[in-house]
Amino acid sequence: MHSSPKAPRTSPSKESFWLDPRIRAVLFQALVLGAVGLLAWYLTANTVANLQRQKIATGFGFLQKEAAFEIGESVIAYNATDTYARALLVGALNTIKVAAIGIALTVVLGTFIGIARLSSNWLVARLAAVYIEVMQDIPVLLQLFFWYALFYEMLPGPRQALNPLTGVYVCNRGLIVPSLEPHPAWRCMILALVAAMAASWLLRSWARRRQDRTGRPFPVFRVSVVLILGAPFVTWWGFGFPRAITLPELQGFNFSGGKTLSPEFSALLLGLVLYTAAFVAEIVRAGIQAVGKGQREAAMALGLRPAQVLRLVILPQALRVIIPPLTSQMLNLTKNSSLAVAIGYPDFVSVANTTINQTGQSIEGVAMIMVVYLFFSLSTSAFMNWYNKKAKLVER
Numbered sequence: 001m002h003s004s005p006k007a008p009r010t011s012p013s014k015e016s017f018w019l020d021p022r023i024r025a026v027l028f029q030a031l032v033l034g035a036v037g038l039l040a041w042y043l044t045a046n047t048v049a050n051l052q053r054q055k056i057a058t059g060f061g062f063l064q065k066e067a068a069f070e071i072g073e074s075v076i077a078y079n080a081t082d083t084y085a086r087a088l089l090v091g092a093l094n095t096i097k098v099a100a101i102g103i104a105l106t107v108v109l110g111t112f113i114g115i116a117r118l119s120s121n122w123l124v125a126r127l128a129a130v131y132i133e134v135m136q137d138i139p140v141l142l143q144l145f146f147w148y149a150l151f152y153e154m155l156p157g158p159r160q161a162l163n164p165l166t167g168v169y170v171c172n173r174g175l176i177v178p179s180l181e182p183h184p185a186w187r188c189m190i191l192a193l194v195a196a197m198a199a200s201w202l203l204r205s206w207a208r209r210r211q212d213r214t215g216r217p218f219p220v221f222r223v224s225v226v227l228i229l230g231a232p233f234v235t236w237w238g239f240g241f242p243r244a245i246t247l248p249e250l251q252g253f254n255f256s257g258g259k260t261l262s263p264e265f266s267a268l269l270l271g272l273v274l275y276t277a278a279f280v281a282e283i284v285r286a287g288i289q290a291v292g293k294g295q296r297e298a299a300m301a302l303g304l305r306p307a308q309v310l311r312l313v314i315l316p317q318a319l320r321v322i323i324p325p326l327t328s329q330m331l332n333l334t335k336n337s338s339l340a341v342a343i344g345y346p347d348f349v350s351v352a353n354t355t356i357n358q359t360g361q362s363i364e365g366v367a368m369i370m371v372v373y374l375f376f377s378l379s380t381s382a383f384m385n386w387y388n389k390k391a392k393l394v395e396r
Contacts (some may be wrong), residue, residue: 047363062359063088069354071346073262084355091351092372098268098347099334099376105273106333107326110280115310117285128281135278141339144271148343151263158254167247167258175261176248185239189232196231200224264345268337276333283325287318320388327384334376348372 051058063085070080075093078086116128135143152172156162161171167178180186200223207218236242248258291314299309340347349369356365 051363058361058363060361060364062355062361062364065359067355067358069358071351072344073265073346084359087351088348088355088368091346091348094345094351095334095337095340095347095349095372095376098265098272098337098340098345102269102272102276102333102337103330105269106276106280106329109273110277110329111284113277113281114284114288117281118288132278132281135275138275140271140275140336141342143275144267144339144343147267147270148263151267155263158250161250161255167245169248169250169255172263173254173260174263174266176255176258177261178245178247179257179259181242181244181246183239183242183244185236185242188239189235192231192235193228196227200227203227262345264340264343267343268340268345272333272336276329276336279329279332280326283322283329284318287322288314290321291317323384323388327381327388330380330384331377334380335373338373 048058064083066080067082067084067087068080069087071078071087071090073094074090075097076090078090113128113131116124117132119125119128151174155170155172158169158171158173161169161173161176163169169176200220203218203223204220207220211217246257248255248260295313295317296309299313304312337347338349341350341353344350352365352369356362359365
């Protein structure tokens with residue numbers, strides 16, 4: 001038998017090099033990256049040249065200069081002699097305060113309304129549906145204007161302030177309440193509360209593993225309540241039960257002493273929470289309805305009460321549907337807080353705008369606004385992605 005001669009081995013041709021999809025992909029990506037880099041270099045060089053021609057200062061050296069403007073509300077100590085950097089920090093902390101409190105209240109209110117939307121009680125379900133439709137259809141900026149005007153038009157001035165409780169006043173300057181005098185105990189109590197919450201979370205994880213291994217439940221809820229309430233109380237007792245408070249007093253046309261919850265903060269918080277909670281309610285409703293009816297029937301057959309069925313069976317499974325769109329609503333609330341400039345609340349955008357007007361550093365100011373909100377968004381997304389992985393169902 002004669003075997004057919006083997007074809008001579010040839011080296012890869014240039015055509016086969018270009019036909020390789022992996023090489024083409026790398027080449028195309030390199031070309032696109034190079035084009036983007038050239039465009040960025042051109043825009044940067046053109047901007048710098050124009051600024052130099054018009055003798056406009058660039059850079060972030062202005063951050064160390066005196067700000068020379070007051071800020072109505074601040075989480076940390078601030079006065080007009082501080083630097084622009086500290087003023088911007090105050091604005092960022094004000095934004096974080098609104099976003100953190102708003103997200104917590106929105107999740108609670110949205111969950112409650114979403115569950116009420118599915119209630120078997122006709123009136124409760126209809127009221128929840130009306131709330132969702134009304135709040136979703138009114139723009140959030142219009143709601144902020146409404147609440148801000150309501151606080152100033154409906155509430156009396158400081159001299160005619162409402163006094164529902166001793167030391168508590170309500171007027172168009174805000175809600176004024178007594179405040180605790182500075183003492184080291186308060187900071188230690190907060191640290192003790194945080195430590196107790198962390199211990200409760202670790203205890204919950206340990207109890208779950210223990211129950212999976214032995215089948216014996218552990219009273220996590222009761223122990224956690226004792227830890228969370230007991231740790232701050234023991235700390236307070238250790239400092240000798242300090243109870244000194246400062247009562248607000250009317251002096252001239254305003255109150256001095258105490259703590260004031262301003263109309264600007266109240267209107268911003270109320271508008272953001274009520275608006276975003278309507279969307280969260282629909283997300284919660286959709287997540288609950290995504291759980292099969294058989295899960296509810298099986299839980300009822302085991303003798304669980306309706307509240308237990310919802311807490312132990314339905315909501316844990318609904319979280320895998322709820323968390324991704326809930327993350328988007330948290331980001332929307334944080335970004336919508338920039339509308340605070342419309343009602344005079346000194347958030348980061350408002351402080352940055354004042355800084356830009358005084359220094360003329362518009363490019364740097366806008367860049368800082370972009371970076372700060374990008375940081376807020378990425379931090380929220382990272383936390384929710386981590387929580388989503390912890391809450392997802394593990395298939396066997």
